[in-house]
Amino acid sequence: MQNQCSASSVDLTQIAAIAARYKNEPDQLMRILFDVQKIASNAIPRDVAAVVSGVTGIPEANIYSFITFYAMFSTKPRGKYVVRMCKSAPCHVVGAAEVAAAIGDFLGIAPGETTSDGLFTLEFCECIGLCDTSPAIMVNDSVYTNLTPQAAVNLMQAYQKGGVQ
Ligand code: FES
Numbered sequence: 001m002q003n004q005c006s007a008s009s010v011d012l013t014q015i016a017a018i019a020a021r022y023k024n025e026p027d028q029l030m031r032i033l034f035d036v037q038k039i040a041s042n043a044i045p046r047d048v049a050a051v052v053s054g055v056t057g058i059p060e061a062n063i064y065s066f067i068t069f070y071a072m073f074s075t076k077p078r079g080k081y082v083v084r085m086c087k088s089a090p091c092h093v094v095g096a097a098e099v100a101a102a103i104g105d106f107l108g109i110a111p112g113e114t115t116s117d118g119l120f121t122l123e124f125c126e127c128i129g130l131c132d133t134s135p136a137i138m139v140n141d142s143v144y145t146n147l148t149p150q151a152a153v154n155l156m157q158a159y160q161k162g163g164v165q
Pocket of ligand 1: 127
């Protein structure tokens with residue numbers, strides 16, 4: 001197995017070690033992919049999926065289906081922080097578009113793009129279940145609600161400064 005020389009520049013030995021924790025638990029594929037994605041540029045490219053498949057015995061086609069079905073996974077490398085802006089109606093009517101525009105303007109990227117420093121990727125997503133406190137976004141696993149455009153920019157600044165864990 002290659003180490004640090006894969007097409008995705010990910011340490012495949014580390015990927016294999018994570019997958020090995022769930023070796024006989026194919027029903028834990030979601031958990032495996034979440035854990036793997038965290039150390040693989042917020043993505044699961046083909047070589048990473050192949051390692052997961054080889055270690056767990058889960059067919060690569062099943063893994064690929066999973067990755068392409070669930071929006072929280074990606075085959076393409078993303079930023080350290082994946083900002084996911086809810087675009088569903090309840091968020092939209094209370095200003096989600098303005099929040100998204102403020103984030104995009106501040107970061108200098110459009111949805112689907114990654115900042116040149118590799119820090120942020122901006123994405124739209126469907127409802128994340130926080131409609132009663134919308135507009136809402138996720139940054140990796142963390143949720144932020146009741147956002148205004150300025151609050152969203154302040155949040156991005158805090159992430160830039162490394163002040164958010
Ligand atoms: S519509 Fe945005 S969180 Fe539900």
